Amino acid sequence: MSGELQVHGLGKAYRVWGSEWLRMASLFGLPARPRDEHWVLRNVFFSISAGESVGIIGQNGAGKSTLLKMITGTTQPSEGSVRRSGRIAAILELGMGFNPDLSGRENAYHAAGLMGYSQAEIEEMMPHIESFAEIGEYFDQPIRTYSSGMQMRVAFSVATAERPDMLIVDEALSVGDAYFVHKSFQRIRDYRESGTTLLIVSHDAAAIQSMCDRAILLDNGGVVLDGEPQQVLDYYNALIAERENKTLRTERRDDKIVTESGTGEAQFESLQMLDDQGRPAEYLLVGQKATLRARVRIDDEVPRLVFGYMLRDRLGQAIYGTNTHYTDQPMAALKRGDRVEFDVGFEVNLGPGTYSVSVALSSSESHLVKNYQWKDLALVFTVANADKPNFIGTAFIPSVIRINRIERSAALDA
Template identity: 55%
Template sequence: MGSIRVKQLGKAYKIYDKRWHRLVEWLLPFRGPLHREKWVLNDISFQLAPGEAVGIIGINGAGKSTLLKLITGTAQPTTGSVAIDGRVAALLELGMGFHPDFTGRQNVYMAGQLIGMSVEEISGLMPEIEAFADIGDYIDQPVRVYSSGMQMRLAFSVATARRPDVLIVDEALSVGDAYFQHKSFDRIRAFRKLGTTLLIVSHDRAAMQSICDRAILLDRGRLAKQGTPEEVMDYYNALIAEREGSTVEQTVTAEGRTQTVSGSGEATVSEIVLENDKGEPVEMLNVGTAVTLRVKVRVHADLPRLVLGYMIKDRLGQPIYGTNTHHMQMPLENVKAGETPEFRFRFPLNLGAGSYSVTTALTSSETHLANNYEWRDLALLFIVMNMNRREFVGSSWLEPAVEIDR
């Protein structure tokens, strides 16, 4: 089984104001440096235990791809060290290592040997590689005529033709159609069950939370946060809003979960409750119960526009349903400081048995990235139980009417 140990890793690039400064610095080192250093990564340390899955997130330019290159050895660190145990398969850049004038089949042999497979082993695996890539007759066409999705299919098929001890995947999986992404993540999940250690860069929240044990957030080349995928993704969303002048605060609830609250504070949720059809507050409900989500807001500054949104999430933090008053064409205009508007959303709770949370967002439009007055995760917790419905599985209650002809 594989493991990864990253210790105080850093990467700096030399920046020269003029091209000939590089030559002068090399020929006349006694004159002193003619460059300045730009650090893209600084003091990164973490470990992956055998069989663990860790996701890396961060905005563009945070250093994610550079980190993976340092870990896989395709780039050398300026400071720190990386130690990997086990056989590694890495999928970093789209079609990396493919020669555009070679056919797909020829590139399979070339790429397979680069990751340590023998010609005989590649030949034995070729039918499986072809079947998984599913690019048909293009396997014998030059790679230069491939679409980006086809290159992704073939590259992933080769890299995962045999189960590695460590699998490292960059955002390349975002290229291609939904069907192949589904197939790819199914294979990754199967490898996980067999003990493969996984390091993956992705902005797909659902994939991150369903596959990974932990998540790491990079921000401006530094390790900003480690924790559960839900906790880190919530913090990441809040951090994006912080760029617009909001504050971010995380606290641990009585249930032991990390709650993230961000925003400018110009409007806040003062009360949130889930009520039954009698108007009584409830925390435990039957599948399909008619409920009202009542949210009271306190406005602290004059606002030209106020939108309230809510999101229902399952116990893993994956979105089940969300909407807001912008999409429902019911925003509040010209709201004054001191007002306390109350919102009521009525709907049938057609959810499967389980525990759920509600996230609220107060903004000026359809997204919290423009004017984030308040974003509050875990604003409300409730439990759904199947008390009298026919047995079913899943997160939604969609009981059908059945007709059978014989």
């Protein structure tokens, strides 16, 4: 089927040769040992079905961009293979393949030709490319006069002028203005709903969670985790926090991978959601008052303790979060054996659906500094609408709609 991708044992090494003869010998398959060898990626395996949307995440230097270049064929692998089908459109490094002395229109013609479109097809597409890019007279000015955002507009407009079987997007969209980024993501969503396979690299967790069926985490040149976006992103965040103390833990709970990390000086003993009567509750009503109660045990001296929480929707996207650093309520000089109870009172101004709570104990506003304990999917609850007017969305924002009839003017009646 068009839009399928199979990556089998893929690897990329950058080699330094002692002489040009050795380099040439290696190209012809003759035995030759490089003077130095650095593997960016190795033993990468995964497959993507037609119509599937997959996000690639990882820290800088993990090999994400190199992987995309090998998938698109702009870089050759040192080992392994890539099998792909259908028409592929890719937006990789900003301005990649653009000639700075040519105009946006001329570069658009050139780029579309390289994508396999005929002259007649390009002529037909060009008005749509120019219209979607919305850069006005700059479309006929040299690319060297463009801002990075304008380059992205042209590159994206060309790559998506016709719906491809597979769309590959690197971090290029991160440089655009807010209006065009929203416009671009809407086009991506439209193509995805029409069956286009999507492979996207982004540090925007919300984009990965909302647009992808799966996420793949790259670290140290290999695939660390392949699963649901929220699970992979939670693991990635914990991985970053625990680079030094190596206390990252995962467990499978109800078919979900739950991530927990921390050094353990302070730990959660219990976490409950209470209704407006103070009773433990798994189900809450829209607009109801509720309390998130966290009980914490201190197992070693803690000079400064910050409690934080995050409410997430079913896709793992952040709905609301805060901590006692932001509210100016940190605790100090806690001793072994101390216990602390945090009560978070709030109104359930959420739409009907299922939500999760992530919680953290740290020394500052971020668990990336001193992370005592961090737990994702620590608690799950459901919100139902029993007595409020029907509405759509994840936020309950009561509104008043006023309607005024405007009298027609006498001139219109004449």
